[in-house]
Amino acid sequence: MPCPALPDGFDFTDPDVLHHRVPLPEFAELRRAEPVRWIPQSGNVAGFQDEGYWAVTRHADVKYVSTHPELFSSSLNTAIIRFNEHIERDAIDAQRLILLNMDPPEHTRVRQIVQRVFTPRAIRALEDRLRTRALNIAADARDRSGPFDFVTEVACELPLQAIAELIGIPQDDRAKIFDWSNKMIAYDDPEYAITEEVGQESATELIAYAMNMAADRRECPAKDIVSTLVAAEGEGNLRSDEFGFFVLMLAVAGNETTRNAITHGMHAFLTHPEQWELYKRERPATAAEEIVRWATPVVSFQRTATQDTELGGKRIKKGERVGIFYASANHDPEVFENPDTFDITRDPNPHLGFGGGGPHYCLGKSLAVLEIDLLFNAVADALPDLRLVGDPRRLRSAWINGVKELQVSTG
Ligand code: HEM
Secondary structure (H helix, E strand, C coil), X not given: CCCCCCCCCCCCCCHHHHHHCCCHHHHHHHHHHCCEEEEECCCXXXXXXXXXXXXXXCHHHHHHHHCCCCCEECCCCCCCCCXXXXXXXXXXXXXXXXXXXXXXXXXXXXXXXXXXXXXXXXHHHXXXXXXXXXXXXXXXXXXXXXXXXXXXXHXXXXXXXXXXXXXXXXXXXXXXXXXHHHHHHHCCCHHHCCCHHHHHHHHHXXXXXXXXXXXXXXXXXXCCHHHHHHCXXXXXXXXXXXXXXHHHHHHHHCCHHHHHHHHHHHHHHHHCHHHHHHHHHHCXXXXXXXXXXXXXXXXXXXXXXXXXXXXXXXXXXCCCEEEEEHHHHCCCXXXXXXXXXXXXXXXXXXXXXXXXXXXXXXXXXXXXXXXXXXXXXXXXXXXXXXXXXXXXXXXXXXXXXXXXXXXXXXX
């Protein structure tokens, strides 16, 4: 039985839908009535039969798809679900240098190398510097008189600085790296007036910058993380182009995601004052995970079936795309008590905001949680009386649950 609640032509990846809201009522309806549902699209991949995707909305099924890469490939297509657009095979092939779009054994090889950047020790080593940054960001915001935009003044800075610290980008180069990163992720939203070409150019420049960095370190090794990743070309290290795409991926994966978790978190606190009071009083260690569940900055990713298979009672054919909706899984009442309640003491909190637990599970999770903790601790101390001034302005995007402006005031 087709699900009656979805109007004809409704597509969860339509940027105009996400521009206004995350489609939570539609997800709830599908979880209940048709948890694996075919969503027709008019776009296609050259040389592939591809007229839509399966929308997977239950927590258990999102986990199943994520943890079975042999059935659901990341490299046959791109990780981001496209909205009604024609894409050439070459364009997909080019994106296979990005970790998210790889399958084992290539994915296993590259992930084992880049994992060195994210060891608990490496993250701990950043903590003091990131804390100082978070305190400065909050102090600067406190000194503002009148309303200000929380996104540009508070949420943007720390995620970019964290990536720059992680891979040791020199201070003088950070402004241009930040500019390229922001341009790459903004072009879906016409308000930014950034064309796809400008987004593409920024990606090319960022990759070239990183490849130069790799070449430098190979010539003159230093005691830093880049040197350990690229020390020599060969099995245990990254090639220069692989390093270029790794930095590109960090600039996208670690930037907009954490920025939106922080912004949605602030909005959730200010619209749930009892939770803000609780946070200021007790600083529960569970808060950051609930902020990520609540925000679910990455609404979806996709996989492609490697063979005919079954999921949620539906027959999936080889080559068909399968969209996994973290935003839906994170409100699944089978797993979360009162899923639509923002509760910073929620424990356990098996949310899928960082992915469904398979080989692609977010590499930057501990860094993201650290950033969120440091920032909210600083904001709670410096700006305890923050209040909302108007509604958030949402980002137009096909896959990011984004806010581009959130006016707040301390007065
Ligand atoms: C992968 C979410 C922060 C680096 C992912 C995935 C999600 C995600 C959903 C895909 C998981 C899958 O396919 O199973 C988030 C959210 C963040 C965040 C919500 C912030 C709140 C970060 C940060 C970094 C990072 C700070 C690094 C600086 C990565 C990388 C991958 C990834 C490298 C690809 C892993 C792979 O393909 O093996 N993230 N992420 N993320 N994330 Fe994050």
